[in-house]
Amino acid sequence: MTDPIKLYPAKPEKVYFFATCLVDLFYPDAGMAGIQLLEREGIEVLFPQGQTCCGQPAFSSGFNDQARDVVIPQLELFPGDYPIVVPAGSCGGMMRKHYPELFAGTPWQDKAENLAARTWELTDFLLNVCHIRLEDQGEPVKVAMHTSCSARREMGVAEVGPRLLGQLGQVELVEQARPAECCGFGGTFAVRHPEISEAMVADKTEALVAAGAETVVATDCGCMMNIAGYAEKNRRPLKGQHIVSFLWERTCGHGGEGKA
Amino acid sequence: MTAARTAILQRLRAGRGNQPLSPPASDFSVVRDRDWTTAEKLERFETMITSVNGEVHRVAEDRWVDHLWALMAAKGLTNLLASPETSVGREAWTRQRESGPRLRAYDSPIDDWKPELFNNVDAALTGCRGAIAETGSLILWPTVQEPRLMSLVPPVHFVVLGADQIYATFYQALAEQGWADLGMPANALLISGPSKTADIEQTLAYGVHGPRELVVLILE
Amino acid sequence: MSLAPHSQEVRHFHPRVRSALDNPQIRSNFRNAMDGLMSKRQNAFNGWDLESLRDLGAAVRLRALSRLPELLEQLEDNCSRQGIRVHWAETGEQACEIIRDICKARDARTVIKGKSMVSEEMELNHFLEAEGIEALESDLGEYIVQLAKETPSHIIMPAIHKNTAEISELMHDRTGTERSHDVAYLTAAARQQLREKFMKADVGISGVNFAVAQTGTLCLVENEGNGRLTTTVPPCHIAVTGIEKVVEHLEDVTPLLALLTRSATGQHVTTYVNMISGPRKADEFDGPEEVHLVLVDSGRSSIYQDQELMDTLRCIRCGACMNHCPVYTRVGGHAYGTTYPGPIGKILMPHLMGLENTQDLPSASTLCGACGEVCPVRIPIPKLLQRLRKESVDGDSLRPSVVRGHGVKRNWKERLAWNGFRWLFRNPRRYRLFGSLLTRFRWFTPSQVGPWTRYRTSPKPAAKTLHQMMNERTRGGAR
The missing domain is CATH 3.40.50 (Rossmann fold)
Structure with missing residues (x-):
């Protein structure tokens, strides 16, 4: 089983x-x-x-x-x-x-x-599968990682994001409180139960801000849209970026793509 | 209520229909296999029961009664409920001291002396059927000589355990003592520490309904 | 099945959620408690091969369920042979009546209770009190909840929603206990108040954690000793349990016990594991003269009709799913309005009360999977939530719905919305056209989109879709 x-x-x-x-x-x-x-x-x-x-x-x-x-x-x-x-x-x-x-x-x-x-x-x-090796070419930056619940629990990739970010010499991955906790997106949940969803995304955003991250790097655009959208609306100092955009940007020198 | 019985069983059987359910095999190795030596079992038992506020004293086999009297004096306990008929209780009875705690036996039905047991007994002494190292649990099968409430109502419970009576796991204890084949007693117990609660804001408090102290004398 | 009185309110989920979310005391009480319980659980499984243990737990429960009717008969046979009288109840109300009749036959005026969620489910206390029989809870948490005239907010820690100050005030008001923030003092006061009651009680009522068919044994797991007092001191003990709690062999208890206490409170074992296989024997000096076992169906046999839903019945009531649930942690147990809150409540209560009374519960989850990940018997809770969502809207013509109250959330608006979704996304050309229109008019997309933008900004469509970018890049793409 x-x-x-x-x-x-x-x-x-x-x-x-x-x-x-x-x-x-x-x-x-x-x-x-x-x-x-x-x-x-x-x-x-x-x-x-x-x-x-x-x-x-x-x-x-x-x-x-x-x-x-x-x-x-x-x-x-x-x-x-x-x-x-x-x-x-x-x-x-x-x-x-x-x-x-x-x-x-x-x-x-x-x-x-x-x-x-x-x-x-x-x-x-x-x-x-590709056994990718990443050469960091960016400036020093502090980021936090948000692995979506389905990436973590359905796809079993909780360790993957941090390991990829770990290959980047100038990127400091900060530790947030309760990293495995859901951000409150849940697709239609955010619309059917907006108050609970808000309580969850508020806590998630504050945990990321408290960890000292400038950017939250996410496996999923849904979570990123939720967290970054909350941060923007509530003027919290946090940007969101999909992890592959971040990896590409750090290793190629292209800036700003795929940010939320 | 046989109508209810028939209806429930019928619904269950109908629900299962013609599709037999085939559960996966039960592999008990994860709760069974521990290769601990006697010394490791003893140590583990002691660590575990101490971690839940149980008190453990390792004593020589011929010295435990003296140790008991000393403990009782130190705790200010003036009387002890003990069976004159069990091997453990008999030793306490035969070696009681003039100046020591007063002994009494559980020799009549609870209904005759409930307030006395609830209000005036300081401590009880019982044996046990062994212990479980993994969880730090004592195995008690209350008997006519050592009834159920002895290990529950008095504020302090002393238990005598042989150092060689410790099983690694509950599974091993069940299997080696052959519980299912023996037939279960009216009441069997695992006791792991004194009574406790964390129902008020997850703060631990001891002795909420049962004994506030559990003292294990391990005979070596 | 008649509805329990409190179920009238179950439908009003959102207002209760709102008020729980707005209550900082509730928020912090639950957050702190759940954080503590999660870390205790994690520590308790240190050094264990947890996945194999969960496999075994699930296998034992599945084996029991696969032979449920036979095991219930075997349990009844063995119990009866050993002097335990077995009763069967199709509904909670029937179970209440059985218990009342046992009490009346003994002229019982006072009943002392050990913790039993089934008795909460059937609202036994109200029933007995209406019949002139006092029913007093003796588990400290349940006692507090009863003093407050509330219901448990957690299945293992009933008073988790209250802090010490609130409990002190409550005990002062209701019992005259001196106000104190010393938990040991409050506990000792409750002990004294309840000891009197234990001595005088005519009947003790308890739940059952596991009922062993092979030996006719009722296993009760507890820390306080109130369960043992309840089942030992009064002359009559009535154990009440759902029919699904049966297991086949005595050894089956060992993994379930290892899982239950560690999953629930992070304990390696509880202080007491109390195994009852009969009443007081003729030569014994204590124990109840009469022991009764009441087997309650109350909707469980209908869950048994469906192989997928049957997994709900594996539950051993550890509460780990609620401890790890981000929704439960935010809103607390009372917001659900049901006897069992949290993830297990969301998949169980619709069967006990009908979807018509619990329609907001299956959707109140992000399907984050934290519950399923910790469930000691591997109940696929997210999958069952999804199933109940489907049942709520009758959303699958290949597999028609069977749950009571199915289709209760069917409405033309939502159906229209999902038909629109289908219309758009099933046709690639239509979808690509939609994408190119969306990007072209990206600045005209609304900045307010319902509940989403109440708390967040709305993302803007991109200047070009990936379809367009890839099409330009490869001049026609891969296909």
């Missing part, structure tokens, strides 16, 4: 990139940074233009029919036997963990399981 141990594939020639709708529409620079990091590792990145959304918003609201209908056409987008890399624990978790549930006993079950088994969270893939 324990989660099966992850078996990382050998570094492939090609990967599929599933951007997620949030990255596509709001944070494309984070997606581009991820693609460029992969390419720098010598991997050809395939970006299927037919991709839209992983279906999670509908699924987690209980609308499985709608979720399935959104996913079904996309099950055909990844025909080659290459890994599918996702710059979000949340959407990655949806694909890896929940597609097999959602399609169990349906004609799409095999396809869904095949896709699920090939799905990887991007930072996990960079560290544990």
Whole structure:
């Protein structure tokens, strides 16, 4: 019953990139940074233009029919036997963990399981499949890390972000209180239960500020949008950035991309 | 209420339907296998029970009664509930001193002397069926000679334990003493320290309903 | 099943949440308590192969559930043979009536109670009091909650929502205890008040942590000794338990015990593990003359009808899920309005009370998974929350809903919204068109978007979508 141990594939020639709708529409620079990091590792990145959304918003609201209908056409987008890399624990978790549930006993079950088994969270893939080595070229900076709950618990990558940041010589990763606690985003939760969500994001933001971080580096744009949006509205001194944008910026000298 | 019984069982059986449920195998090694020596078990028991405010004294087998009298005097306890018929109790009875605590036996039903037991007994002495190193627990099976309330109502409970009576785990104790085959007594207990509570703001307080002190005399 | 009286209020979840969030005392009491409990739990499992232990805990509970009807019969046989009288109740109300009848047959006027969440669930105290029988809680936390005329806010630490000052004031008002912030003093005062009651009580009522079918043994786990007094001093003991608490063998108790106390309060073991297999024997001097076991269904057998939902019944009531829940930590136990609060409450109460009465609970979670991660018997709580969300909206035509009150949250607005979502995202061309319109008119997107922007700024769409960027870059993309 324990989660099966992850078996990382050998570094492939090609990967599929599933951007997620949030990255596509709001944070494309984070997606581009991820693609460029992969390419720098010598991997050809395939970006299927037919991709839209992983279906999670509908699924987690209980609308499985709608979720399935959104996913079904996309099950055909990844025909080659290459890994599918996702710059979000949340959407990655949806694909890896929940597609097999959602399609169990349906004609799409095999396809869904095949896709699920090939799905990887991007930072996990960079560290544990590409064995990426990062050369820091930026100025000294203090950052905190927020690993999303799904990246942490569904994708099992809690250690990955800190290890990647640890490769950057000029980056000080500060320790926050209760790092594993949820930021309060939870997709539609933030809208259905806004007061509880606010209490959670307020605590998270204050913990990050108290830790002395200038920027919170996040695995997921959802959490980043939540935390940075709260900080901005409440004039707290904290910026948010997707971790792959941050890694790309630090190792290439390109500034400011993918910030929230 | 046999109607309720029938209805509940029927619903359960219907629910399971024709699909037999196949649970995974139970691998008990994680709660069973400990390769501790007798000395390690003793040490572990002592550490664990002390960590929950139990008091432990290692004493020579022929000296424990003297030690008990000294402890009682130091704690200002003037009387002791002890069985004249168990091996542990009998020793206390035969070696009681004129100037020492007054002994009394639990020799009539509780209903006859409830206020006396609740209000006037300072301490009780019992044996035990062994102990568990892993959790620092004493195993008691109350008997006719040493009834259940002896280990519960008096403010101080003294327990005599042989150093060689310590099992590594609860699992081992159950298995080696053959509890399931013996048939369970009306009441069996694991006791790990004095009574306590943390119900007020998670602050520990001892002796809330049961004994405020648990003293273990380990005979070596 | 009739609704328990307090369930009338369950529906009003949001106002209670609001008032809990606005109460700094509640916020800090729970935050401090949950922080403490989380770190104690972590320390308690140091040196353990926790994942194997959780596997074993889950396996033992699954085995018990797989043979539930047979084990209940075996338990009944063995208990009866040993002199414990077994009663069955389909509803909480029936269980209350059984207990009342036992009390009346003995002319009982006063009942002393050990901690029992099932008795809270069936509101036994109110029932008995209406019948002229005094029911007094003896667990210190439950005693405090009863003095305050409240319900427990946590299943293991019932008075966790109060601090020492509040408890001191309460005990002063209700019992005349001197005001004091000395916890030892307050505890000693309660001991004295309750000892009198123990001596006089006609009946003791307790819960059960594990009921062992093989030996007919009721296991009770506690620290204070009130549970032992309750089950030993009065001449009659009534144990009341949900039907799911049965386990097969005595050895099955060992992993569950190891998991329960460490998960709940970070203790290696509780002070007392009390195993009862019969009433006082003829030659014994203490123990109750009569022991009764009341097996309560109250919705559990309907949970048993569904293999996925059945996992709910594995629960051993340790409370670790609430201790680790970021929502529970913020709002506290009373905001839920249900007997069992927190994650386990969210997946259990809809079955006991119907989704129509608990409709806000399944959605009140970020699905962060902290509960599932610590559950000692590996109940997939987030998955069950998701299932109940689906049941609430009847959201899956392939697998129709079965839970009581299913479809209660169906409404045209939300359905329309998700149909719109489907319309947009199932068609890549439509989605890409939407993306390009969104980026083109990015400065016209609203800065106020409902509850989201009450507390946050709204992100602006990007100047170009990644689709567009990749399309330009690769002149047609990978496909």
